[in-house]
Amino acid sequence: MSGISSEFENQLSKVQSLCEEHNVPVRNLRRYEFVPDELEEEHQILKELAEKDEEVHHILGNEIVRGVSLDPDRVQKFYRWDIAVERRDDIVPETYPEVLEEEDQNLIEVPSNANFNKDGFEYQDHYLIFAAPIVSNFHFTTYLLNNNHEDVQLKMLFSLDQLGLPETTRQMLLFEHWDGPESLQRIRESDGITHVSSHGGQTYGDGFYDKTEFLFEQRDDQWILHIEETLPIKGTMLDLSTSYRGRNIDYYTRYLHAITNEDLTECYHLDGAIREYPSRDAFLERHRQQFTEDNIFKDLCDRYKVFKLDSESGAIPDYQRVAGLFFKYNPYVIEFFDGESDWTREVEEFRNRHFEIGFDVHDDI
Numbered sequence: 101m102s103g104i105s106s107e108f109e110n111q112l113s114k115v116q117s118l119c120e121e122h123n124v125p126v127r128n129l130r131r132y133e134f135v136p137d138e139l140e141e142e143h144q145i146l147k148e149l150a151e152k153d154e155e156v157h158h159i160l161g162n163e164i165v166r167g168v169s170l171d172p173d174r175v176q177k178f179y180r181w182d183i184a185v186e187r188r189d190d191i192v193p194e195t196y197p198e199v200l201e202e203e204d205q206n207l208i209e210v211p212s213n214a215n216f217n218k219d220g221f222e223y224q225d226h227y228l229i230f231a232a233p234i235v236s237n238f239h240f241t242t243y244l245l246n247n248n249h250e251d252v253q254l255k256m257l258f259s260l261d262q263l264g265l266p267e268t269t270r271q272m273l274l275f276e277h278w279d280g281p282e283s284l285q286r287i288r289e290s291d292g293i294t295h296v297s298s299h300g301g302q303t304y305g306d307g308f309y310d311k312t313e314f315l316f317e318q319r320d321d322q323w324i325l326h327i328e329e330t331l332p333i334k335g336t337m338l339d340l341s342t343s344y345r346g347r348n349i350d351y352y353t354r355y356l357h358a359i360t361n362e363d364l365t366e367c368y369h370l371d372g373a374i375r376e377y378p379s380r381d382a383f384l385e386r387h388r389q390q391f392t393e394d395n396i397f398k399d400l401c402d403r404y405k406v407f408k409l410d411s412e413s414g415a416i417p418d419y420q421r422v423a424g425l426f427f428k429y430n431p432y433v434i435e436f437f438d439g440e441s442d443w444t445r446e447v448e449e450f451r452n453r454h455f456e457i458g459f460d461v462h463d464d465i
Contacts, residue, residue: 111146116167118142123174126165134177134184172261181238182217183227184268189346192260196224205405206345207255216245220264221256227264231257233334233342233352233374234406240425244407251414257406260345294318296391299432302452304331304459309387310451312432318362325358328375328397330387333429333451338458340383340465342374344404349376351383355403356423366415371408372426375401429454 118139119126132140150160170176176187193200202208208228215222218238220229230241234257241256248254300311308331315326332354334342341350352374359369375397377383382400389397407426409416416422420437427433429451431444459465 105149108146108149111142111149112163113167115139115142115146115164119164119168120170123170123176125170125176125178126161126168128178129161129164131179133179179268180219180229180264182270183219183229183264183266185219185227185229185262185264187262189261191263192228192258195226195263199223199228204255204408207257207405207408210245210248210254210256212248212250212252212254214245214248215266216242217269218242220258221245222266225266227266227269228258229262229264231259231406232344233332233354234372235259236334237425237428240422240428243425244409244422247417251411252416253408253410255408297436298390299436300330302455304455305462305465307384307387308455308459308465310455311387312427312430312436313391314436315391321362323360323362323364325356325360326391327356327423327427327433328391329354329427329430329432331455332427333454336454338455338462338465344374344376349374351377351380353377353386353401354427356426358419358423360419367419368412368415369408369410370416370419370422371405373403373405375403377401 118124118136122136122139124135124139128135129139129143132143135143146164147160172189174188175191177184178187179185199208208223210216210221215227217227218241219235220227229235234241244254244256295314295316297314298311299314300309302310304310310331312327312329317324317326330353331340332342332352340352341348342352343349355373355375357369357371357373358367360367377386377400386397386400409419409422424430424433424437429447431447431451434441435444
């Protein structure tokens with residue numbers, strides 16, 4: 101960066117070196133959580149130097165991050181939303197080796213009496229922390245856990261690299277609001293054996309199509325529901341990628357599968373997943389095609405589950421609400437079940453702006 105004094109550069113280098121020496125994430129410098137005194141003092145000096153230059157002051161955190169490489173094999177300690185965690189590669193299976201035996205498609209059962217917060221749930225002497233791509237969907241995860249009871253078996257995806265520390269729990273308020281659909285009346289009143297619907301319609305970039313597709317199949321006395329969202333939103337910036345168990349996935353969709361009774365009043369199985377498409381061409385091919393009874397794209401992608409609910413003795417409560425919460429920032433799920441409203445139109449406008457700006461900025465996608 102031009103115009104930066106040698107004094108600032110030397111102090112920046114000192115702070116970066118201390119972050120690496122103590123394996124401290126740069127995020128900890130915001131509130132000096134789990135930061136050694138020496139590092140805090142040097143960072144204070146760096147901030148004073150940065151305040152003399154308005155441009156540098158606003159991007160100081162980014163400047164520090166560029167020169168810091170933390171060791172994934174040493175413990176890092178930092179706060180998430182409601183709890184502090186210790187992070188190290190494979191810290192969970194090394195601490196609790198039995199956890200891999202308890203997994204079901206990378207999911208683990210959450211006891212109905214387990215303590216939980218927005219970041220994870222209690223497991224023996226620690227908390228297991230939710231993994232990408234559900235870790236930041238607070239309303240979805242807390243709703244599932246608030247409604248977890250003995251008649252329902254809940255299984256969720258967790259990180260292998262983070263353990264929450266129970267003695268550090270706190271409560272942070274959520275100001276963002278998101279709701280799910282309340283009714284499936286449209287499908288309930290239909291008499292078709294299959295029901296296919298596509299909602300959305302905007303095209304961005306070189307053939308990326310923002311749509312959410314629904315396929316209902318009636319088999320004997322049950323409905324089988326498939327929902328797939330071709331362009332998920334997970335933050336304020338356009339990002340077509342996510343990660344799963346530490347592996348980056350370049351192109352993915354959100355997918356939900358449910359089994360209900362004939363009247364669609366009770367749901368006995370519900371699972372949510374991400375679908376990985378192996379290449380840009382395969383991803384665009386999915387965008388060009390539509391759900392059909394014979395082709396729900398099983399051969400075009402790999403599926404990785406992030407949660408699962410099963411009930412043998414009764415129905416899963418408010419399963420349509422869970423679906424709406426899972427598809428965060430998606431108005432089409434609600435519109436399909438309940439029709440348009442002022443709320444869904446506002447969300448759709450936000451969604452369109454998100455993709456318009458994102459694809460304009462990333463015109464090389």
